[in-house]
Amino acid sequence: MAIATRGTSSNYLQRAPSPSGLAEVLDVILDKGLVIDAYVRVSVIGIEVLTIDARIVIASVDTYLRFAEAVNRLDLTQTEVAGLQELRNGGSERKTKGMIEGAKDAFTGDDDKEKEKEKSKSR
Amino acid sequence: MSSKAEDAQLTRSDAPVYVYGVVRSGAVKAPNAEGVAQRPVSTIDGDGLAALATELISQPFRVRRRDLDRHLQVLEAVFEDSTIVPCAFGTVLQSAESVKTDLLAARRDELLALLDRLEDRVQLNIKATYDEDTVLREVVESDAEIARLRGESRALGQAGHLANIRLGELVTTALTARAGADRQRIGDRLAEHADDVVADETTVPVVLKASFLVARDRLKSFDSALEALATDEAPRVMFESIGPLPPTAFAALEGA
Numbered sequence: 001m002a003i004a005t006r007g008t009s010s011n012y013l014q015r016a017p018s019p020s021g022l023a024e025v026l027d028v029i030l031d032k033g034l035v036i037d038a039y040v041r042v043s044v045i046g047i048e049v050l051t052i053d054a055r056i057v058i059a060s061v062d063t064y065l066r067f068a069e070a071v072n073r074l075d076l077t078q079t080e081v082a083g084l085q086e087l088r089n090g091g092s093e094r095k096t097k098g099m100i101e102g103a104k105d106a107f108t109g110d111d112d113k114e115k116e117k118e119k120s121k122s123r
Numbered sequence: 124m125s126s127k128a129e130d131a132q133l134t135r136s137d138a139p140v141y142v143y144g145v146v147r148s149g150a151v152k153a154p155n156a157e158g159v160a161q162r163p164v165s166t167i168d169g170d171g172l173a174a175l176a177t178e179l180i181s182q183p184f185r186v187r188r189r190d191l192d193r194h195l196q197v198l199e200a201v202f203e204d205s206t207i208v209p210c211a212f213g214t215v216l217q218s219a220e221s222v223k224t225d226l227l228a229a230r231r232d233e234l235l236a237l238l239d240r241l242e243d244r245v246q247l248n249i250k251a252t253y254d255e256d257t258v259l260r261e262v263v264e265s266d267a268e269i270a271r272l273r274g275e276s277r278a279l280g281q282a283g284h285l286a287n288i289r290l291g292e293l294v295t296t297a298l299t300a301r302a303g304a305d306r307q308r309i310g311d312r313l314a315e316h317a318d319d320v321v322a323d324e325t326t327v328p329v330v331l332k333a334s335f336l337v338a339r340d341r342l343k344s345f346d347s348a349l350e351a352l353a354t355d356e357a358p359r360v361m362f363e364s365i366g367p368l369p370p371t372a373f374a375a376l377e378g379a
Contacts (some may be wrong), residue, residue, distance in 0.1 A: 013353035013362045032371035034210035040225040042215040046186030064291025
């Protein structure tokens with residue numbers, strides 16, 4: 001779990017000692033690390049699925065429309081009431097991230113619950 | 124070599140073996156924790172090197188979510204007070220004998236050189252992400268064509284689908300160019316405090332996603348640089364730092 005930093009830069013820097021979500025864990029151990037010659041390796045079921053999931057990308061037209069929407073949403077006159085602006089902002093970026101993580105979680109969903117259980121046990 | 128580590132050595136030679144990583148022999152005893160497939164972790168010794176491994180009983184090995192965590196936990200436990208060359212997740216060899224010959228003996232020199240290179244070094248994974256509204260505002264204000272198209276697109280509303288795509292394309296191009304320059308500047312400032320960098324490809328709003336290899340005695344200076352960077356770039360870029368981690372991004376052998 002990410003912890004907000006001490007000191008002044010606060011929200012702009014988050015530090016975590018260890019990866020937490022599935023995407024972060026995959027990022028550290030899946031494509032990284034020593035790779036041993038294929039001929040001595042034994043196949044492992046599930047790795048291929050993991051690799052494909054980790055490489056999901058968003059189609060470009062969708063990206064264009066998302067940025068167009070975001071630019072149109074922008075309030076360039078800074079004089080409006082701040083609270084109103086906050087209400088209008090946000091949303092689409094989080095939605096996109098959610099799509100990727102959601103897809104990654106889909107195939108191992110059950111195990112995540114298992115992990116939660118283990119976590120609470122160890123507390 | 125402690126007698127405990129010897130006790131934990133693998134004895135069967137016919138079972139497939141999952142390998143977490145390679146250490147100098149005698150440097151660590153197998154962590155007293157559960158490994159992948161809910162099986163114990165042990166060591167397989169070679170000449171000057173040892174592999175941290177788990178003997179699998181069921182074949183084929185089917186990966187589960189918790190196996191990812193176990194792999195990382197074993198690396199982290201060893202890495203606390205020793206040096207390890209981490210293996211990629213899912214490394215399974217035919218037998219303990221194959222670990223000795225095909226890994227420890229066949230790659231001995233490279234592995235010893237890697238252990239030297241990684242000694243007293245940690246990995247920090249840094250991700251820098253744009254605050255989208257702040258950077259989009261920069262783009263609109265610095266590009267007359269985008270500003271004009273934005274006005275058009277807003278006026279057309281739902282009818283402006285093509286105008287929207289054109290606007291989005293221009294914005295994406297402008298953002299990508301901006302991110303390229305920012306990536307360079309941000310990466311350079313952090314690289315000054317690191318021995319090596321491995322950067323992943325990224326797309327906006329992610330500006331930089333990279334692993335830095337940092338000497339333990341330079342961790343403080345790296346972190347201060349990161350803190351200063353975050354302060355300088357606020358509010359347009361947000362930073363996330365994960366680590367210190369075992370140096371998984373720096374464990375590649377030549378020609379592997």
